[in-house]
Every structure is written in structure tokens, then in C-alpha cells.
Amino acid sequence: xxxxxxxxxxGTLVKHLDNKDIAIGAKDEVLPYAKEFVEGxxxxxxxxxxxxxxxxxxxxxxxxxxxxxxxEFDHIxxxxxxxxxxxxxxxxxxxxxxxxVRDDDIPTAYAIxxxxxxxxxxxxxxxxWKKPIxxxxxxxxxxxxxxxxxxxxx
Numbered sequence: 001x002x003x004x005x006x007x008x009x010x011g012t013l014v015k016h017l018d019n020k021d022i023a024i025g026a027k028d029e030v031l032p033y034a035k036e037f038v039e040g041x042x043x044x045x046x047x048x049x050x051x052x053x054x055x056x057x058x059x060x061x062x063x064x065x066x067x068x069x070x071x072e073f074d075h076i077x078x079x080x081x082x083x084x085x086x087x088x089x090x091x092x093x094x095x096x097x098x099x100x101v102r103d104d105d106i107p108t109a110y111a112i113x114x115x116x117x118x119x120x121x122x123x124x125x126x127x128x129w130k131k132p133i134x135x136x137x138x139x140x141x142x143x144x145x146x147x148x149x150x151x152x153x154x
Contacts, residue, residue, distance in 0.1 A: 005041050006087065009052040009062065011116040013038070013071060022058055030069040031119030038071050048073040051080045087111070 010016045015029040041048055054062055056078045066073065092106040114120070 002044075002046050003041075004047040004049060006049045006051050006085070007038070007073075008085075009050055009054065009066075012114055013050075014065070014069070015117050019055065019058070022054065022061065028065045028069075030071070031117060033120035035070055037120040038073070042072055047075075050076040051085065052076070052078055053080050053082045054078055 007013065012031070013034040014031060017026050017028065038048055050066075050073045052062065059076075059078060062076070062078075087109045089108040092108060094105055
């Protein structure tokens with residue numbers, strides 16, 4: 001089953017810049033393992049939606065920057081605000097999408113909160129890929145680790 005990933009840009013994929021800095025042409029800097037993280041998602045066939053507080057007027061600059069860094073995505077949303085983002089989705093009942101293989105309901109919304117400007121290095125360390133101990137950590141079960149274990153992450 002394909003998943004849809006909503007990913008922020010500033011402070012998550014690239015070093016955080018204020019709109020003033022973007023407007024004057026401050027240099028963007030890709031964060032550690034950001035490209036590899038998105039590549040892993042795309043290789044699975046999942047959908048990547050970038051959601052950014054950057055105003056629509058920065059669309060051209062942002063698209064050029066993402067292309068320069070080789071960050072692929074399916075959709076991009078601008079003007080998404082600077083505060084919390086909430087994803088609301090339904091829980092899929094047991095057996096609905098897997099022909100009865102699972103014997104429990106399937107939650108369909110998770111969150112990863114990264115420390116600003118640290119990138120994905122901590123997210124992609126092997127210790128975090130152990131069996132999740134809470135719903136918050138369930139997101140780590142979402143990845144197929146084949147790309148990770150194949151040496152993509154060094």
C-alpha cells in the first residue's frame with residue numbers, strides 16, 4: 001500500500017531560512033541525509049508532498065533549489081503557515097486492505113518531529129529502526145529498510 005508523506009522544507013530538508021533571507025538570495029544548504037530520505041520514500045513508490053510556509057511568490061526559487069539538490073517530490077504546497085500542522089485521517093478497519101492478513105485496525109496518520117536544521121542523520125540510525133514502542137515511533141515501521149541496508153546510507 002503506497003503511503004503519502006508530507007514533508008516540510010525549511011529546517012527539515014534544507015537549513016532554515018527566514019523569508020527575508022530567501023528574498024535577498026541567501027544560499028540554501030541541504031541538510032544531512034535529506035535527499036537520501038526522500039529517495040528512499042520515492043523508491044518505495046510512495047507519494048511525497050512538500051508543505052512549506054514559504055509564500056507562493058518564492059515558488060520559482062524553491063523549485064530551482066529543490067532541483068539543484070536533486071530532491072524529487074510529487075506535489076508542493078506553499079503558504080502553509082509557521083505553526084503546528086495537524087494530519088487527520090481515518091483508521092482502516094481490520095482486513096479492509098490486506099485481505100484479512102492483519103488482525104487489527106490500521107492507523108493512518110503518524111508524525112516525525114525533527115530538531116531544526118539537524119537533518120535526518122538521527123532518524124536514519126539503525127537503533128531507531130527497532131520494533132516501535134509507541135504509536136509515535138510507529139512511523140519507523142513505515143520504511144522498507146532494503147534501501148537503507150543496501151549501503152545507500154554508507
